[in-house]
């Protein structure tokens with residue numbers, strides 16, 4: 001815990017904020033012009049957070065995350081096209097852990113509608129939304145502000161709702177009507193795209209195309225709708241603290257506002273909004289099973305005067321569901337020169353460890369190193 005956070009009663013302020021059940025949007029709706037202390041980022045002098053500074057170290061760089069065109073992938077008459085795409089996916093996953101895809105098969109209309117649906121959810125009547133505010137993972141829809149509110153050292157300028165797609169989908173009738181139909185449609189499309197990406201990633205690892213799907217990397221899918229309200233003092237806080245994702249793979253849709261950055265060669269690099277594109281990133285569990293070939297990269301979202309910013313993050317992961325299956329570095333990838341770097345874990349144990357830790361700027365994966 002850092003100095004600024006110890007000279008006030010953070011715990012009770014966090015609790016009071018949670019009990020409003022109105023999230024960050026509630027503060028903005030109330031017209032606040034100064035953000036409460038629980039949202040203040042620690043001072044930059046703190047080494048641990050040094051890389052978490054939006055102003056001092058995010059300079060324009062010559063780097064830009066790769067944009068990969070998936071057009072022509074399924075043309076049976078063009079196996080070289082597939083090889084080319086697999087090579088690009090592999091290269092991006094090894095060096096960036098992040099890439100954007102275009103011509104991925106999800107129609108632009110669906111992308112627009114899901115963003116509208118997520119915004120519609122957060123703009124529901126406050127009383128209606130309060131009924132859904134919960135931290136109970138067994139609820140079909142989990143809406144709250146900061147999943148790690150009680151464990152993270154700082155609170156983010158963000159509200160989120162989550163629903164399950166696989167293996168136990170939230171029943172459509174349990175989804176808020178404002179985004180029900182589009183969530184069902186988008187989920188189906190993301191599942192299909194995810195399975196395709198796992199094929200490409202398997203091939204990029206030199207495995208048979210079905211390998212990652214066969215070991216159930218696409219068994220679990222949860223969708224998060226994020227809402228980053230306009231912030232009156234964006235330099236004091238963060239939309240999402242730096243973290244790496246605790247899943248196998250994430251497919252992210254962001255709107256036109258921007259603010260997502262990835263850590264590349266020690267610098268924060270913007271992930272610019274590209275119309276019609278989806279952002280794909282490797283999660284910790286895929287880094288673990290690929291024995292560090294693919295990288296799960298730290299990323300963050302800056303707060304902004306402009307808002308709300310909407311994003312939709314689809315996580316391939318079974319989360320806290322009971323699991324006995326152990327994941328460790330894939331045997332086919334190991335050799336004398338490439339011994340396993342991680343111990344085996346269940347998805348549930350990994351996710352539980354990640355959640356307990358909260359987004360504190362450190363990697364949960366390091367705790368599983370051999």
Ligand SMILES: O=C(O)CCC(=O)C(=O)O
Nearest residue numbers: 226245254260301311313
């Ligand atoms: O909102 C974004 O652009 C990123 C969200 C994110 O990193 C996450 O949900 O893990």
Ligand SMILES: [Fe+2]
Nearest residue numbers: 243244245299
């Ligand atoms: Fe993330």
